[in-house]
Amino acid sequence: MSQYMLLLYAETVDEAGQAAREAELPLFAELHKSLREAGLLVAVQPLRSVESATSIRVRDRELEIIDGPFAETKEHLVGYYILECADLDEALKHAARVPLARYGTIEVRPLLPHEEWIAQARRAGTDDEAVKHLA
């Protein structure tokens, strides 16, 4: 089993459009129930609207704060799932069940397993004590 993150992207819509999307919440609830019962749902959470996004970067020890998302795109990140799946085919199948797939785009990405991350840290010379806190 591996963990996959589904990143949900959608365009911002007007109030009527938003109301139409919210009318689909029972469909989401139904999907989450079925995923949870199958033991696949690790996490799910929507994000607040992109207007509330703030991005930061530190360059030469200077903090730069930017109003808005990392990149100006038509579709914005609006939420995510983490699912436990046997393989990519299973993850794609469940992603296609998310009602948002009909109007937005869902990016499916495997999470890097903790063991691999720890192995990376060891190869980079991180000591065992520090590695414990990494993941």
Add this chain to the structure above:
Amino acid sequence: VSGDPVSDAIAQAFREDRAIVLATLIRQAGDFQLAEDAVQDAFEAAVSAWRRDGVPANPAAWITTASRRRAIDRLRRAEAIASRAERLGELLRLDAQVEDEPMDDESTISDDRLRLLFTCCHPALALPARVALTLRALGGLTTGEIARAFLVAEPTMGKRIVRAKRKIAEAGIPYRVPPDDELPDRLRGVLRVVYLIFNEGYAATEGDRLVREELCDEAIRLGDLLTQLMPDDAEVWGLSALMLLHDARRAARVDADGRFVALGEQDRSLWDQERIAAGLARLERAIRMRRPGEYQLQAAIAALQLAERTDWAQIAALYGALVRLNPSPVVELNRVVAVAMADGPAAGLELLEPLLEEPALERYQPLHAAHADLLRRADDADGAALAYERAIALTTNAVERAELERRRNALSRRGRR
């Protein structure tokens, strides 16, 4: 054939056994790249071992064992591979029983090659990567040959293949034949990749010609493999028939000066009768299954085009069925041309009207060339001249341009008003 028995034996094993060994080893080792490297190692080791000890009685078994041992060595060193201990245990167990190793039975071999084919053609890979990976893993082409065939630099193609294999491993693309509910869709995807390989070799006129013929041959071999692995699918037979029927005319399509020769003017004695017979037999078999599909329809059209007297009415009907299955203005244009051949230019011109108003086809050269031909046949020399001009302006291919100019100039000689 080089005449050197060891080189010949290795070349033969590479052609006949490599894909089978690789397909099985990917399943056992659980890693595409590692299995491919191990098989590569085994073939390299064969060169010196077979020169020293002679060609083994069963080269395929030798390559299988050598590949497995190389995979074990590589797996011992590869810490990053998931479930490495299990994989290693499985390979060591297989290696221990090698003395009286029963060769894998036919169905296991078939299953492994199908797994490999479906993995290489997985829709989560970009289409060019699917094509390259399929040719690399199941065909016997080297990265350099694939690069030359697709007119890309070899390092670019190499990176494309490596990236695809890494995605298979990291994204967790499963190594299996899709379950029944996904199989029809996924099989269409596999057929599409095979047909794309064929067309790349067949339709393009630029590039290294030998390598391009190699692409047609590879696609036909893959089509053949699919008929063995999935004999119950009518479209599998349809695609195999379609490729054979087109390829039978390969030698007649280009004249001594490299110029394209239209179907009606081809030297029929150059057609490969054996391929035609094989293609027709496959088409028959497909049609008997009574599950029509686009490849069968195209194969049936290709078959009718081979007849001494072309039955245009039937070709038009087949294009009609194709349009219903796969609505596309390009296929509709082919239908209109066939109707005009069967019922005369007036019937064709009438059906062409809606296509001429289609914005997507405004710059589609074959539409304007067909329009010009129909106007010429309807004795509208002025209209035809205008349409030829339009078609010529849209042509990028020098051979086609020369042909269109020849037709336009013939118009004026017949006395335009």
